[in-house]
Amino acid sequence: MKSAYELAMERLAKSDPAEKKLTPEKKAQLAEIDAVYKGRIAEREIFLKQRLDELLATGQFDEVEKVRTQLASERSRLEEDRDAEKDAVRRGR
Numbered sequence: 001m002k003s004a005y006e007l008a009m010e011r012l013a014k015s016d017p018a019e020k021k022l023t024p025e026k027k028a029q030l031a032e033i034d035a036v037y038k039g040r041i042a043e044r045e046i047f048l049k050q051r052l053d054e055l056l057a058t059g060q061f062d063e064v065e066k067v068r069t070q071l072a073s074e075r076s077r078l079e080e081d082r083d084a085e086k087d088a089v090r091r092g093r
Helices: 004-015 024-058 061-091
Strands: none
Touching: 024 061
């Protein structure tokens, strides 16, 4: 006996013709996009965390919150860019 959730997911899968199986090439492209953006995110985090450490060491506490906000916004932006690229690959660019 299937749950209501399982039935709804089946109906959704039937009604969404855009949902296709991914080819190995597309899977490889998605993995590469993940790797690239993981590196970009790590690069920005390292740079901004070093900046945070410098600010904390020099007592510039008013700038610390600005850098923390910048870190969060850059991470969010990079994740959005990554997701947009992955969606483009899934749609077949």
